[in-house]
Amino acid sequence: MKKGQVETVGLVIIVILLLLIGLVVLIFSSRNKVDSSEDLFLTMKANNLVNSILHVDVGNSNFEQKVIDCCAGVDELSCRDMEDVISSGMALIDEKMTFSVICIGGELKSFGDCEFGLNSVRLKLPSEDIFYATICRK
Amino acid sequence: MKKAEVQFNLIFVIVAGVMILAFFLFFTTKYIDLKEKQEAAKISGQIDNLLLGLKFNTQYKELDVPNFNLNVNCGNITINNRFTKDLDYVFFATNGTSKKLTFWVKEVEKGFRIDNVVFIIDNTKKYYSDREFFPDFVNVNEDYDVGVFFNSCPNNNKKVICVDGNNINYNGESFYSFDDALIYGAAFGNFDNFKCSYEKLVDKLIILYDIYLKKNEGFNDGQEIRSQISTLLSENKNKIVNGNYDVDNSQLDLLNTKLSNYELEVLY
């Protein structure tokens, strides 16, 4: 009888162990997966800023023209105006961002502190310079 | 005694067995129900993702999902009779089980954009028109299920949309067509859905006239042309409110262009 009881206890322990393992597997499989919708939202935000900032008026000109002039090396003021508008744009966003301009000559100008993040659309300006933003996840 | 005991045991086993079986059957049906709801919700999510991709461009995309049943109501769709989804955009669709749905987003305008509408096209059906009308991605065939006719109006037992000038004749009723998109809407949507979406577009148009009226009043440049525009906007709006949708915006377009020519701010 004792042997039988020991065997039964053993079986019960196995069943309980299997149940526990099953429970752990279930808990892990139902955990929140990586939220790709959050990435999509951040990309939308970055796209919104890039699309919005391009047409902002700066004095008698606009941001787009300032980028073109800065890339072409027309004057220092253009680059400073461009940076000012970018700063005011970044102030509207909680997340870290970097604005990048790839001038047609290959020169890269970057403003911001987001190194690795989600990229916005790349806007090609009439001068063939490219302008885009990178937004970091929180 | 022994016989009674055996009988008792038998009854006990049968009752317990039936209870356990009933429980499992209940659980199975509930689980199947849950899974079907989940499947329908998943399809609904795929539709959303697809439309997000189309966004505000005039594009089309095929939905890569196996057979599912679509029921179309005013303002919402029901997938597999399990999951009802409110659509906050104007759409044209028809009931049925489909293997091949194409989503097409098109602008509706009358001088200014009224809205972007979504056509949910059942491409297992065949479409035909007596002129170049349907785009390439629509299943066009002379042996049609849905026909759109501009030059005649055949009388048969198929779904036939007859377009006579600016009037769409659908199911014996006549609708004023202020944009080609409405003719497509009649072709791809069932009658109730078409009527509902048509009314929504009319309501939108009225709202837009209101918005442009208020915008026009916001200009303080004292130009005579602005008051002409206000008068026209009010007239057109009142016509539509009174049920006369045959509104001509060409005069408004002309005045709007005039504003641009005089280097004044345009209305739209």
Add this chain to the structure above:
Amino acid sequence: MNKKAQIGIQETILVIFVFFIVLMIGMIFFFQLNMKSIQNDIDQYNEFRFKQLIDIVPNMAELRYSKLGVEDVYCIDLLKARAFSEISSEYDFGKKEIKLISGDEIVLYSKIGRGEIRKVTSPVCVYDPRNGKFYLGELDIGWWA
């Protein structure tokens, strides 16, 4: 002997009974978990629809800037926004508050709910037709989930 066999049978029945109880508890638990997972999916979906408004609102025909019918610039027309705020009670975005902040604050839509409010903001371009200038503004969307 008979008694021993009877006890044996009763033991077996009891074991099976307990086994099925455990199985049923497991199935109920699994079912509840699945329901929770579906509810999570629905909540995530609603959350995304809320956040998507930062893209939908500036593109609405009622708000978007256009010139001679062409919408080539992604901006909100300030005068249209003011007009829209006066008639937005005819719209239903749910229990939300949508504000445009560009110098002034324009409440584009408001249907106040109860409890905690969730907020998202997004930069937008705003065009003022009165002076023909483009500005950077902010779209502020609050949601009572």
